[in-house]
Amino acid sequence: MTTLEVKNLAASINGKQILKDVSFTMHGGEIHALMGPNGAGKSTLGYVLIGHPDYVVTHGSIKLDGVELVDKLPEERAKAGLFLAYQTPVAVQGVKLSTFLRMAYNQLHPDSKMKIQDFYDELKRNLNKVGLDETFMSRSVNEGFSGGERKRVEILQMMMLKPRFVILDEIDSGLDVDALKMVAEEIKKYFSDQVGFLIITHYQRILKNIEPGFVHILVDGKVVMEGGNDISLRIEEDGYDWIRGA
Amino acid sequence: MVVEYSREEELERLVHELKTVKTSDWEFHDKDNSVYSTGKGLNKKVVEEISEIKKEPDWMRRLRLKALEIFESKPVPTWGPDLSGIDWENTSYYNRPDERKTNNWDEVPDQIKDTFTKLGIPEMEQKYLAGSVAQYDSEGVYHNLKKVWEDKGVVFMDLDSAVQKYPDLVKDYYCRAVPASDNKFAALNGAVWSGGSFLYVPKGVQIDMPLQTYFRMNGESTGQFEHTIVVADEGSKVHYIEGCTAPRYEKNSLHSAIVEIYVKKNAKARYTSVQNWSKSVYNMPTKRSWVDENANMEWVGGSLGSKVTMLYPSSYLRGPRATASNLNISLAGPGTVKDTGAKAIHLAPYTQSKIVAKSISIEDGKAIYRGLLRVNKGATDAKSRVQCDALLINDESASLTFPHDEIYDPTATFSHEASVGRIGTEELTYLRSRGLTEDEASSMIVLGFLDDVMREIPMEFAVEMNRLIKLEMNKLGAVG
Ligand SMILES: Nc1ncnc2c1ncn2[C@@H]1O[C@H](COP(=O)(O)OP(=O)(O)O)[C@@H](O)[C@H]1O
Numbered sequence A: 001m002t003t004l005e006v007k008n009l010a011a012s013i014n015g016k017q018i019l020k021d022v023s024f025t026m027h028g029g030e031i032h033a034l035m036g037p038n039g040a041g042k043s044t045l046g047y048v049l050i051g052h053p054d055y056v057v058t059h060g061s062i063k064l065d066g067v068e069l070v071d072k073l074p075e076e077r078a079k080a081g082l083f084l085a086y087q088t089p090v091a092v093q094g095v096k097l098s099t100f101l102r103m104a105y106n107q108l109h110p111d112s113k114m115k116i117q118d119f120y121d122e123l124k125r126n127l128n129k130v131g132l133d134e135t136f137m138s139r140s141v142n143e144g145f146s147g148g149e150r151k152r153v154e155i156l157q158m159m160m161l162k163p164r165f166v167i168l169d170e171i172d173s174g175l176d177v178d179a180l181k182m183v184a185e186e187i188k189k190y191f192s193d194q195v196g197f198l199i200i201t202h203y204q205r206i207l208k209n210i211e212p213g214f215v216h217i218l219v220d221g222k223v224v225m226e227g228g229n230d231i232s233l234r235i236e237e238d239g240y241d242w243i244r245g246a
Numbered sequence B: 001m002v003v004e005y006s007r008e009e010e011l012e013r014l015v016h017e018l019k020t021v022k023t024s025d026w027e028f029h030d031k032d033n034s035v036y037s038t039g040k041g042l043n044k045k046v047v048e049e050i051s052e053i054k055k056e057p058d059w060m061r062r063l064r065l066k067a068l069e070i071f072e073s074k075p076v077p078t079w080g081p082d083l084s085g086i087d088w089e090n091t092s093y094y095n096r097p098d099e100r101k102t103n104n105w106d107e108v109p110d111q112i113k114d115t116f117t118k119l120g121i122p123e124m125e126q127k128y129l130a131g132s133v134a135q136y137d138s139e140g141v142y143h144n145l146k147k148v149w150e151d152k153g154v155v156f157m158d159l160d161s162a163v164q165k166y167p168d169l170v171k172d173y174y175c176r177a178v179p180a181s182d183n184k185f186a187a188l189n190g191a192v193w194s195g196g197s198f199l200y201v202p203k204g205v206q207i208d209m210p211l212q213t214y215f216r217m218n219g220e221s222t223g224q225f226e227h228t229i230v231v232a233d234e235g236s237k238v239h240y241i242e243g244c245t246a247p248r249y250e251k252n253s254l255h256s257a258i259v260e261i262y263v264k265k266n267a268k269a270r271y272t273s274v275q276n277w278s279k280s281v282y283n284m285p286t287k288r289s290w291v292d293e294n295a296n297m298e299w300v301g302g303s304l305g306s307k308v309t310m311l312y313p314s315s316y317l318r319g320p321r322a323t324a325s326n327l328n329i330s331l332a333g334p335g336t337v338k339d340t341g342a343k344a345i346h347l348a349p350y351t352q353s354k355i356v357a358k359s360i361s362i363e364d365g366k367a368i369y370r371g372l373l374r375v376n377k378g379a380t381d382a383k384s385r386v387q388c389d390a391l392l393i394n395d396e397s398a399s400l401t402f403p404h405d406e407i408y409d410p411t412a413t414f415s416h417e418a419s420v421g422r423i424g425t426e427e428l429t430y431l432r433s434r435g436l437t438e439d440e441a442s443s444m445i446v447l448g449f450l451d452d453v454m455r456e457i458p459m460e461f462a463v464e465m466n467r468l469i470k471l472e473m474n475k476l477g478a479v480g
């Protein structure tokens, strides 16, 4: 079984310490939620996990199946199976979505014998599933996409690239009720005992659609509480103050 | 849709190539193959020696000496990039690789042949060229023209050979469009020129395959000063391609070429060049065309590498309805200054020009667009469009635009468009987080940026550019 183990992780950006002490362990077949108030460092954790070069790990380790990732490049971590659906996906001018996904797929699955034609057919089917039309294939990655379209494209990328550990950062923001349902449906379909999910969210909405087995609460760069989904329900009722006070 | 898949496959093939081709593939150097050099420095004696070695007619010798005077009288231009790194005294201005010139690859000396084979030249000739010339340092070592074209009166050989065989024809065109007095580097070329191609296409002859010259500069601290003349006589059609590479050295080399293109009434000429100099080359060519009535000139250029490049291909639209287009792609890698652009001079009514310049700056690379649009009084109803797009990769790279307009006829219509895009860590990290390496990510971005122009240019050029850009990006990855 695949395991992602984060231990006493601390990280800074521009000399500012954002993450102070983060530990958790995830296995394939598990859904975890990472919750916390705005500015707690949730997105930072996502970037640190995928190896964003602006962040410096000052302490701790990130192990995937026992292999240390802290010194690995973003592309190496992607190859190891990590995937972050960005809170604010980045637009890349001039790079066609279909070309980009095809190249990325080839990098991540070098042994795959999938033919180009089959890849594009699958891409079209998946676009359909997330509620986008085929014209998105030949558009530049996220350029001129609405917030909601960008979120759908993040899920599309997950479906095409087939990662083992998926971090979803505020995936519901920008999506209306119906779109959220559609996206949540695809996330659930993708879930299996080979796949681990870390759902980052500051409120409980998405967790109604995808119920986590484990909830971690991050406040001011530290995991201050862990438990089952009952914590997230309490947060919906009472916010974070009771945890801060605790 | 079918077309799109094949482009995707092409890209994939290129990416595969990128991984298998060694970064240093074209930067290899041979041992010094020159059997004769005029030594370091430039003076009257050196010029006379060059002329003597070539057994030139007296008129050419006199033109050389006159050009030397002009060269000596002109200061090094200071209005553009810093040229103080040119070591005038320690440059060898003439380096001859071998006695012979041949039209048979087998007779080219082995080491030189190996070089051209590594660069894929003989293979290209067989596949899609009507003829080719290969130049090594100062001299052409090989030229060949397919017989069908020879029979139709096409002349294609190195300029030295043409001076011997067709002196009157050469005299009619030599230094007419680009006189030695034009600028210091043109004057230098006039004094010490050696090699380059002479291509004459007779009236009405339309050549459907391109002709190519490949320039290889091998020696350290040398200069390459080829002079190329292309004449497309009335109603003819021709596509001429140039490729250049040079190995990398500690000391700087100088490349200062002249290209003159004469497009006569109703003729069509296309000049494509892919320049891939190493980081030790100052690249200072002067390229100009005269475009007559109803004729069309197309410049397509890709400029990679070099330390400093100053290049502004010019079109003089001399007859009514003459048209010209410039499409230039410049890549300014780390430590490189690309000062490039185009000039369109409208001298007659109903003339049209179109200039599209795309530049990419990486790290501290600097890409400058410098252009001139002139419409003379009486050149009524002239039209011109200039588009400059810049892409900056990394946060410290820079791009500047200096368009210059001189419009003396009120009926002219013209437009300028410019755009600047910046790609930083965020974009690269996003692509990398999906599995692309940094250089794959940046070459994707660069090729994406160039996509619209890549569709307009000849396939073989697009493929070559793709390949070179990937190599360039790959090198950066290896460095950084
Ligand atoms: N580039 C940066 N430089 C300095 N501080 C930053 C930078 N990016 C984020 N931060 C700070 O880090 C903290 C955590 O941000 P983030 O991880 O986005 O929080 P969350 O996702 O939990 O809302 C915030 O206080 C934010 O202002």
Ligand SMILES: [Mg+2]
Binding pocket: A042, A043, A044, A087, A169, A170
């Ligand atoms: Mg966030």
